[in-house]
Amino acid sequence: MSVVTIGLDLAKTVFQVHGVDEAGVTILRRKLARAEIMSFFTKQPACIVGMEACSSAHHWARMLVEIGHTVRLIPPQYVKPYVKRNKTDAADAEAICEATTKPNMRFVPIKTKQQQSILALHRVRSMLVRQRTTTINALRGLLGEYGLIAGKGVRQLATLSQRLSTADETTVPLEAREALQCLFRHIDALTEKLGGMEARIVAWHKSSPESQRLASAPGVGPIKATAIVAAVGDGTQFRSSQLF
CATH class of the missing domain: 3.30.420.140 (YqgF/RNase H-like domain)
Structure with a gap:
């Protein structure tokens, strides 16, 4: 047999x-x-x-x-x-x-290389977002030790940077200033890389009719639409599809 x-x-x-x-x-x-x-x-x-x-x-x-x-x-x-x-x-x-061999088993559609390429962009983007958030939280905590605070959000980083640059050495010692500026530069680098990932994702979205159709739905933008298309393909097995 x-x-x-x-x-x-x-x-x-x-x-x-x-x-x-x-x-x-x-x-x-x-x-x-x-x-x-x-x-x-x-x-x-x-x-x-x-x-x-x-x-x-x-x-x-x-x-x-x-x-x-x-x-x-x-x-x-x-x-x-x-x-x-x-x-x-x-x-x-x-x-x-x-x-x-089970007749009622759910299967995951096989992803193409193109699908996995877009998923790779999304995974790297998510990793960069997590790294930037972690760095921002660490930076805020360290700045708070010297009385330098600002509102929440990435846009408030400019305010924090300005306050650090105008603080004298009696407020923020030189060693701490150098460490904090290193974190600011790291955040800027992560933001630049994140922008590059998002630009590639949007470019692929513009070339994908399926992604554009999804983005026409209320509340669905290019990032979400491309993630769905890359993860589930034509959507015939949506519930079984996974971001692997």
């Missing part, structure tokens, strides 16, 4: 494969090094390959689809109930294989 469904547990270096025949009987258990993955699946007859929708899953899905396999990506939380014993790579691969 030939393998009709394979559960593939992804990893950085050593992957686990679990295959069953048409009757659901296990006929394949194997570990594969990363370099062996494509040669192994190239030799396999076309079959259904299930994977958890985690990091690198969309990359491997595209690769396997190119050589004729049908790939099903499953949200990790839907695989967990099928793990029958202590969590191991072999148990995970078996659970993925079983979950893949």
Whole structure:
């Protein structure tokens, strides 16, 4: 009997494969090094390959689809109930294989390279926003120790910077001034990078009819519209799609 469904547990270096025949009987258990993955699946007859929708899953899905396999990506939380014993790579691969065969299972659409490119822009933008917020909060706390305060918001940073520059050395010692100015420069650099990310996102939005249609809805701008299009594609499986 030939393998009709394979559960593939992804990893950085050593992957686990679990295959069953048409009757659901296990006929394949194997570990594969990363370099062996494509040669192994190239030799396999076309079959259904299930994977958890985690990091690198969309990359491997595209690769396997190119050589004729049908790939099903499953949200990790839907695989967990099928793990029958202590969590191991072999148990995970078996659970993925079983979950893949369930008729009511929800699958994650395979993202294109273009979708993941836009998601990368959004992830970097979110990271820059978090870093800038953290730096601003630290800066406000340090300035407050010298009695320099201002209202909330990024726009108030100019007021804080001016107050620091006009404060004499008896108010803010030289060592503290240098440290605080370093944070101001860091915030400026993060803001510049953030602007670059947003400009790239808006440029892609202008070239995407799907994103422009979404942005026509009240309360939806280019940032939100591009994130939705990149995450869910045509939206046919909206509830199952994830920002992986």
